[in-house]
Amino acid sequence: MLTRDATTTLTEQLAERYAERIRARLLAPGARLPSVRDCAQRHGVSPHTVVAAYDQLLAQGLIEARRQRGFFVRAAAPPAAPARPAHTATGGESRPIAPVDATALIRSMFHHPGARASPGLGTLPPEWLDLPLLGSALRRVIQGERLAGHALHYGDPAGDGRLRAALSHRLADLGIAAGPAQIVTTLGATQALDIVSRTLLAPGDAVLVDEPGWAVEFARLAQLGMRVLPVPRGADGPDLDVMRRLIEAHRPRLYVTVSVLHNPTGSTLSLAQAHRVLTLAQAHDFHVVEDDTYAWLAPLNAPRLSTLDGLQRSIYISGFSKILTPGWRVGFIAAPPTLVQRLVDVKLLSSLTTPALTEQAVAVCLEQGALRRHAERVAARLGTARVRSIDLAQQHGCTLATPPQGLFAWVDTGVDTDRLALALLDDGWLIAPGSLFHATRRPSMLMRINVATSQDVAFWRALAHRRAELQRRGPRS
């Protein structure tokens, strides 16, 4: 990918490539750069060019040389200050966690190193979304009086009334009885999780999370000063033995889980496990936050904790980024009646209100059944894509860690996926290595693929090639 006919020298191109990855934290602070020989080989340049490029990075303060050991990414500015050094606790011990690292994955969602589809992405490809639907919904809500209604006022702190009414109907379809007064709209599911954490937790509180799981949630909890307690997630739900031990040792206040189409494994909680989780929550007096981000890709009757519990001690969170529009940032919380006012108060403190403009446009899509029909088309298309992606994965020597459902497959590559990710970046492919889904960064041979963006055989060929290269080179290079 380095070019000899560019206006910049090969040295500058190579230095800039690494500088960009360091700034985007695709190379985390403390990560080791390839040896000069490996780097020269990988990029087809002379060792002299690599030394000159590393020199530029040293001069820019981005990397440091450690005697006899090589070149390492320098620690960045101190991360957002947590209450105390953030920890994850497992059984009795606790291990340090670096909150700054965990934003690497979401950064990668905005940082497309080429024009190719990225198998590591967490969303549907833009061309799968229904742009005419979005345009017509927007045009309807910016006419005359309606525009005045949502532009000239702060709006209802709980969120737009029309959207909350439509969401109440949608939740009824999922078997969750929640009136509009139980619903609080948010800036995407992300702000929903943030508001719930800030409402129910104080720094130092313990929180159960699924592991592997969504790294941004771990990072948020750590940044707020919480103790993160990872519970191993199996094909039918969390490991309840571990959960029980953690409950007794740490008395958690909350369990945050993606019960349906779990990220990254794609698995869904069984009904029996759902019942047991709720029984534990009842017995030990903690709340369960059900993050149903992938709701529209799952069957209506998927076993949701909030359906079983009737929003007694469960809090339901979802949004529209994974099915309708990531850019409008529309999400919501459905909560037990006694919690609603406290959630609204924290929403007021964190952003006052959320824009009624986009909330009303989403309501239009919901009311007319257009979103439901779109979701059905997407689910069918995803089914076809999944078959092809899985075939390709298996043909290229990968195995599946869990039976794939929804948007993701959790794939075993047989090599360290941190190293594989770095090598594939040189080919223009972005993957999501397994280490990013752990509360503490650890080596993993797994990766999460998006079945909608992993259908290009060129990707799988590149992966097989890079894997073979890593296997030849051995465990440390």
Add this chain to the structure above:
Amino acid sequence: MLTRDATTTLTEQLAERYAERIRARLLAPGARLPSVRDCAQRHGVSPHTVVAAYDQLLAQGLIEARRQRGFFVRAAAPPAAPARPAHTATGGESRPIAPVDATALIRSMFHHPGARASPGLGTLPPEWLDLPLLGSALRRVIQGERLAGHALHYGDPAGDGRLRAALSHRLADLGIAAGPAQIVTTLGATQALDIVSRTLLAPGDAVLVDEPGWAVEFARLAQLGMRVLPVPRGADGPDLDVMRRLIEAHRPRLYVTVSVLHNPTGSTLSLAQAHRVLTLAQAHDFHVVEDDTYAWLAPLNAPRLSTLDGLQRSIYISGFSKILTPGWRVGFIAAPPTLVQRLVDVKLLSSLTTPALTEQAVAVCLEQGALRRHAERVAARLGTARVRSIDLAQQHGCTLATPPQGLFAWVDTGVDTDRLALALLDDGWLIAPGSLFHATRRPSMLMRINVATSQDVAFWRALAHRRAELQRRGPRS
């Protein structure tokens, strides 16, 4: 305002009126209800009706009777959990602060007890805003490719590039040199303050604030577990002797201030005070957050801390709710280059991105000079309104605590404005009593008025009438 021809009884109407105020926390937990005799007199009903209404409120669990002392609003559900009991610290002592109370003011922004203009509001009246401008800007950015650009992607975590470029030009007009790379967009100035606090502070840190000041900022800091250190705000800036003592005793990390057109006093920092504040920040190594929410109502050359400091240790925050549209929730941070990445990380954790749709529409308004022209018209209109409102205030026996500028005047009524506010609510007028602008609720004879919404002589007559009533009744009723 109670009606005898309604379908509900007088008792039910009276009970519902108080229930509504308690739910909206216009009557705070612990507040005393009027005596039965006073209440009967005020509403023109029999004491029997009042007793029956209070009985209903008792049955609903909204109030409690205390022997020999009367009826009091019951403490609500526990407030959003702070790190520890939140405190404000003054000199050596610290006083408890109730974070839940401080949302009362912003609630009142959404709770209009009648159709009349509300002198207590913090925004321009909707009819002063430029609806055609907003509509045409929106229509421009939802066409074809543009819609795809902001609807189908999460967008740039730092915020829409077009808006950041336009903001960079706007800041240059204020004498603040900040490239687009130093700007992070947010969901209104409120999220900007939230993100800055979470980035720079850890629970337990001390923060200097102006007092009187914006209660929502006190509440947010308390909710995040910070120690709030109020510094008395005079006509030309903070009391530097108090500030120095607090700095030595508490080593604050941050000073959050509205330097220009301060809320609620309307005062603006003098150049000399600005210089001294920055010298203190330098000497004691804290950051200064300049909340320039009312920027568009002030002269370009108003003495801004960020202009003097050149964004070295100052962080500039502003938004468009007070001049263009409260509903779109567009705000931003301009920060020292070394802080930008950390701010973006916290933004990612709290809401991922912000909607580029509304950000681009605001950019259109900025680029074409339309917003500047609109702001000039508003400033002129506000000048006329200010003269009339101040005249009316003085004619009705009020005096001015500081020379009024911008949207607000800080008015001395001669009676406890908490009691006055409650009485005026019965007439359908919402005022902002002085107690709401203190870090700890305390009685105050001051109130903040919005000069744009205080031009109705009927309001001032009602105020004079209620004041006379309170003066007759004496200090405790």
